[in-house]
Amino acid sequence: MTRDPRPATEPPVSHPDPREEPDPREEIVEHLASLRAFGMSLTRNSATADDLVQDTIVKAWSNIDKFEPGTNMRAWLFTILRNTYYSLHRKRSREVADVDGDYAAQLSEKPAHDGRLAMTDFRDAFAQLPDDQREVLILVGASGFSYEEAAGMCGCAVGTIKSRANRGRKRLAELMQLDADEALEMTDAATLGVVNAPPSG
């Protein structure tokens, strides 16, 4: 606990006295929506996700002394949620993952124009990825954590996180046939351009 040793007469600027800080538990409520979204992407099942969020809230509340003030509360909560998920999941490893219909079909399908993918297709493809790849893609691809933060949360090396993210993106591209289509289109256009071009001179 190395605190700024400035004299007591000088008012603290950005380093409030720890005793004046609000109870960090009051911050938990601000992260419920993102906890739930993370839980949904991990479990692919809204009922399981909600149970996980509930466990996470209770664990976080009763272990708040393990939270280091000034660090990222959302990262801490996500870590509790994922650890809870994996300890449950290992116990149930023989059961088939219960991917519910809501996960894929919550939204009405949007047309796949202008480079956007059909959302249901994308969700289906995403749901097919292994847990570790889905997790990393949500952490770094969607919710803005750095590779280093994700490594800390998942308890593994930064290189492992990067390779999971790369494999996940590659697999999604394959499932969505993204690069194949694009490459074909480009090749066709280029080829036709050459074939149909009038001979110069």
Place this chain on the structure above:
Amino acid sequence: MSRNRKRSKVDEQIDENLRRVYDDMLGEAVPDRFLDLIEQLRRTEPPRPSGGKERDDA
């Protein structure tokens, strides 16, 4: 090589879609059961009084 450019364009597209999936989930209403749970936890274990000693009874 344009292969790398294509690759990173595909990655961008994937990340954009990941964000959309995630944002859609974020936009969902938080079920009342979580707020009720927090309210219940608050009642059983009220916030620490500032500057006071921590109660550590089981």
